[in-house]
Amino acid sequence: MIAHSRWSTSALSLSERLNKVRLARALALLSPLKRHLLHAIPLLLHFHGPRIPGYNGHATPCGLASFEPQEPHLEAASVLSLGLPSLRADWPYAIEGIYAMGSTGSFGQNPFSDVDVWVIHEPNLSADDILALADKLALLHQWFAGFEFEVNFYLVHPFQFRADKSYSGNGQVRLGVEHSGSAQHWLLLEEFYRTQICLGGKPLYWWPDARSTSEGLWLGDVQSLPASEYFSASLWQLYKGLVKPHKALLKVLLLEAYAWRYPNTEQLSARVWLHTTKGDFSTANDPYFLLYEAIEEYLLAIEDHRRLEIVRRCFYLKCAVRLSHPQQPKDWRYLKMQLLVSAWEWPDTLIQTLDDCEEWHTGQLQWFNAQLNELMLASYQTLLRFAANHGVNEGLRVEDLGMLTRKLHTCFNEDKHLVSKLNPLWSSRLQEPVLTVITSQSDRTHYLYRQEPQASALKGEAAVYVADNLASLLLWSCINQVCDDQTQWYCYGERKLGARLAATGKRLREAIRDTELKVSKQDLCQPWHYRKLVLLVNLEHDPTPDWPGQEVLVDIMNANLFSLGRTQRNMLGSLDVLSFNSWGEWHAHHFEGEQALLKAMTFLAPGIRRAAGKLDLRTLGCSTRLTFQLELAVHSLLKQVATLSCQANASSTLVQPLRIGTRSYGLFFNTLGVAYEDLADAPSIYKQMSRGHLLSIPRPGLGDDPFASVPELIQDYATEDVIQYFLRPREAGIDVFILNHKNEISHYVQHGTTVEALVSKVSQQHAFEGLYEMHGRFNLPQFFQLVRMQGELKAQPVGMAREDMGAEF
Secondary structure, eight states: OOOOOHHHHHHHHHHHHHHHHHHHHHHHTSOHHHHHHHHHHHHHHHOOSTTSTTOOOTTSOOOBTTOOOOHHHHHHHHHTTOOOOOOOTTOOOSEEEEEEESSTTSTTOOTTOOEEEEEEEOTTOOHHHHHHHHHHHHHHHHHHHTTTOOEEEEEEOTTTTSOOTTOOOGGGOOBOSSOBTTSOSHHHHHHHHHHOEEEEESOBOOSTTOOOOSSSBOOOOOSSOOTTHHHHHHHHHHHHTTTOHHHHHHHHHHHHHHHHHTTSOOOHHHHHHHHHHTTOOSGGGOHHHHHHHHHHHHHHHTTOHHHHHHHHHHHHHHHTOOTTOTTOOOOTTHHHHHHHHHHHTOOHHHHHHHHTGGGOOHHHHHHHHHHHHHHHHHHHHHHHHHHHHHOOOTTSOHHHHHHHHHHHHHHHOOOTTEEOOOOOTTOSOOOOSEEEEEEOTTTOOEEEESSOSOHHHHTTOOOSEEESSHHHHHHHHHHTTOOOTTOEEEETTOHHHHHHHHHHHHHHHHHHTTOOOOOBHHHHHSOOOEEEEEEEESSSOOOGGGOOSOHHHHHHHTOOTTSBTTTTBOOOOEEEEEEEETTSOEEEEEEESTTHHHHHHHHHHHHHHHHTTOOEEEEEEOOSSSHHHHHHHHHHHHHHHHHHHHHOBTTBOEEEEEEETTEEEEEEEETTEEEEEEGGGHHHHHHHHHTTTTOOSOOOOOTTOSOTTHHHHHHHHOOTTOOEEEEEEETTEEEEEEEOTTOOEEEEEEOSOOHHHHHHHHHHHHHHSSTTOOTTTTOOOEEEEEEEETTEEEEEETTOOGGGTTSBO
């Protein structure tokens, strides 16, 4: 063994003692089976063979440095029936070390926690070896999932966090569902240092001023975190907060506390080490508790008691120590949590409410989600200003920035038509037995309550959802599983409408049941398109009860329901368009009046055209009479609009005639847009067409440009409320075409730069402009490069690798 200095030997001894304490605490919070599974992790990477889970061929590298199975490992192998092969003592190892990190072994570990494991491989592994090892880790993840034990493996190069010339793969770690890509680098390493538990392999040299030796593993120095990383790390935490907002709030507030103390920031890893050198291995030296303590110190210093109260609730809920539940095990965290709650002066009623979080109803969830979102956005705004003053993170890849902000925009934008998904947090069941709709007579706003329609039941209660149309209420209830077949719907003052809502809700749940929710990186880099359309006919305004005719005659005569009988009455009073798009968003748009059908079809056509036929179309009749006849008529027109939208080309304009009420209309389709006109004045129509009335995007002056079709290609990409840049490198400079959020186009030539540099500069300008404006804060532009492929002009997302396009985000 190589001799260490007296200090390093002492530091290593302290670190190993802390490691034993953390491992013991982690095991104490696991069931007996999961303890064996945790002990099996180093075995499954040290050994490799056909009888070992994760086997994917004999060539996969294996072997863990300095690892010799101990009694707990052998017991785990016996219990789990692992057939361990013999491994020669001189067998070369491929893995430097295996470390659990995050909440494992800390206050933050709860019965639902997953285990994040860093597998640090030997630096000289070939690319093929790394791919084989990554494939094995994916198979092991699936194997552990079979025991309802989520283990996430991350393959890490030992020089990944160091400025080492021998490592050139720093930019190859891609942003994904669980991986932050380039969004955070040093902050991720700092979290690893303060929370890691060595499960096998070399000891980790993580304390301040530590350096690498052949005996131990050192990944890099984190004592001076760059200010430029705070912005991208806050973006990443906001993204993670879409699933686990209570956990993300704690981390984004830690970033805010770090920034507040900058440049004299004390890293939590240094605070952990300070406790350790003093011989403190108590719960006061727990990394998750120290995280809370650092946030508390910051919020008390700035006298922000409101946010501190929410932080305390998030910390309590994350730890899942249910103080009011008699069956709660009194583990090593119990007494500390009792002391904290006592110091916070929480009443028993609050503790009971938090402990019953699995039974929270929609109203409680709405309030808590709103609080978390407000606090996270406030922290982000603070960190955005901090980053603007200290420089943007040059290490953040443009494609990572674009995808993160695009995903955040889909969740935090203030579009009134967006129907948001409610984060269930811990609630196991959101279904409500009763839902009541109350409509304001002054502005026709609809309020949804979870109580019966009696004044005594509604007094003092807040609405769980508010919308300006019934379809939005219904869609929100269905996608969030707030209503089911047993839910009783009531409409205050309109008894029959409640029954229609219940019947429509049942059909709507069936229509959206198989909706594919996966969103890929390619989806976020492209203009959105519809994946599913559900049209609700006459849900809100239904003229059919006042029609005196007989329904059977409509079928016999194949009558036009939009211009019915001698009086030519339109039986379509309202049309609601419920759409799910490729960005994972649900929207609801309401149309009513004589031209509702025309307005709806004109509105839908561009998104239908971009879908290129890959679209699920549904129509649900909601009227009292003529239900299925209207449903069929609207659905037939919808399919015809879809067909004509896709068939339209630059050389011709397609026309769909339609009689509505006493007038005849035409829907006009071409590649430049869709419009409807009254056919009573045909010469006027063609005159308007010749003047470009249907042209929604004016062409820029292109002169003798050989690529005169560029605006036509761009037209297919035009998306409302999204800024898009189309770039084409040429000898004279870069042609830049810009579509603004109103789909207005402009063109200029940029000299003396590259596509990558231009995209980076524009992205940073958009990220930091309007620092004090919250509206549109994540709506960064999309970038496309115009290229010729087999003679045809194509637009490709800038910076996105072809093999990465289909990956889920």
